Amino acid sequence: MLKLSNFGPGALVAAAFIGPGTVVTASLAGANFGYALLWALLFSVVACVILQEMSARIGLVTQAGLGENIRNNLTSGWLRWLALLLIFSAIAIGNSVYQGGNLSGASLGASELLGPVPVLDVWLSNAWALIIGIIALLILWSGNARVIERALIVMVLLMSVAFIGTFLLTDPDWGAVFNGTFGFSMPTGATLTVVALIGTTVVPYNIFLHASSVSKKWKTAEELPAARRDLFLSIPFGGLISMAIVATAASAFFGQQVEIESAGDLAESLRPLFGDGATYLMAIGLFAAGISSATTAPLASAYALCGIMGWSVNLRSRAFRIIWFTILVIGIIISSVGIKPVTVIWFAQVANGILLPIIVGFLWWLCQSPLLGKYRNSLLQNILAAIIFLISVVLSGRSLGSAFGFW
Known part of the structure; x- marks a missing residue:
């Protein structure tokens, strides 16, 4: 029998990948295609389930996060420090910038x-960012x-x-939903949108978040079935939410001349078509997506950076709190005063583009090493990991190409 107490780490991953960026990407996919x-x-x-299952196994068997395992198992000095520097740069800078987007959403x-x-709106261009940031701070400070x-x-x-409620209000074409889900169609000009949709779900810092949170929730490898139940339910459920956003935009805007540049545009554009109910539901979803990502991004950063630096990953340790607090504050500043850090976002995009296949590669390497004993990857799991690794290289190429203006 499934109990709420058995869940958590998988829900953290779902909460992390459904952020304002995902809402915008999914909305554009539906509106355009x-x-x-x-x-x-x-x-x-x-793909996300495959990677997060490997991450959960590492966390459960070793009782340590991915950052600690990378630090402890990379024996080559220069390679070790290069990897640690890249991970530190991508996660610290990237998540600080993306945190601003989470709070804005x-x-x-x-x-x-x-x-x-x-009162606050007189002094700040986005006063809600400060309030929501404080809510995230209180959750993490506990x-x-x-x-x-x-x-x-x-x-x-x-x-x-x-x-999902908004999706149902838009009266979708169920036949088209079925065909779009289980049929393979690549409309002209859709390639980068497909890569972006995958990239919003397969996120490097979620791998760190999952391994660490699993190691804290479950204490023996025999509890692996419970960890798998958690992720096999939570992550597909998160994917269903993302699919509902695509379908909502498809029902409302496909074939029409509608400009969607932000998630707020989507919420407001629904009003004349489906009334206030759809607009308010979308606004509630956007608020929840933003605050969940605003909480998980600093948390994941603290797990990853403390792990690779060899610091305590205790939720109440000084180093752990300093890291998530710093990233949260930077995000609040970026969002509340309206800063648009183009150069920093460019750097974060480049660093994350390089980071994704490296993290997937480390994950694959650790899961077929003697470290996991009888819980090492099977032949099928290695084949699936190889396919996901190749996909991560494609995603990396897209991110770097976009950053340098090739696409």
Whole structure:
């Protein structure tokens, strides 16, 4: 029998990958290509489950996060420090910048639901970012893994009600939904959108987050079935939410001349078509997506950076709190005062583009090493890991190409 207490790490991953960026990417996919690219999200969920299952095994068997395992098992001095420097740069800088986007997305939902913030809006261009950042700070400062997990499970459930409810209000074409999900279609000009949809689900820092959180929730390798139940339910459920966003945009905007540059545009554009109910549901979903990502991004960064530097990964340790607090504060500043750090975002894009195949490669390497004993990858798992590694190289190429202006 499934109990709520058995869940958590998988829900953290789902909460992390459904952020404002995912809402925008999925909305553009639906508005521009209709239901045709739903299969890309189905595929990305399968890929995510494969990677996160390997991450869970590492965390459970070694009782340590991915960062600690990379640090302890890379014996070559220069290679070790190069890898640590790259991971540190990509996660510290990248997540700080993306944190600003997470808070901005949550703010759009909050302002749509509740309006401007009295007094603070006089001083700040986005006062809701400060308030939401404080909420994320209080959740993380508790230092209680169960509190953090429960808060994020609530956010995932809120997103599911909001985004799936909005999807149902738009009266979708169910035949087209089925064909788009289980048929392989690549409309002209859709290649980069497909890669972007996969990239919003297969995220490097989630691999660190999952391994560390699993090692704290379960203490013996015999509990692997429980960890698998958690991720096999939570991650596909998160994927279903992303697919609902694509289908909502497809139902509402495909074939029409509608400009969608932000998730807020999507929420507001639904009003004349489907009334206030759809707009408010989308705003609730956007708020939940933003605040969940705003909580998980600093948490994942702290796990990853403390792990690779050899510092304590205790949720209440000084180093752990300093890292997530710094990333959260930088995100609040970026969002609340309207900073657009183009150069830093460019660097983060380059670093993350390089990081993704490296992290997938480390994950694959560790899962077929003697470190895991009888829990090493099977032949099938190695084949699947090889396929995902090749996909990560493609995603990396896309990210780097976009950063340097090739695409």
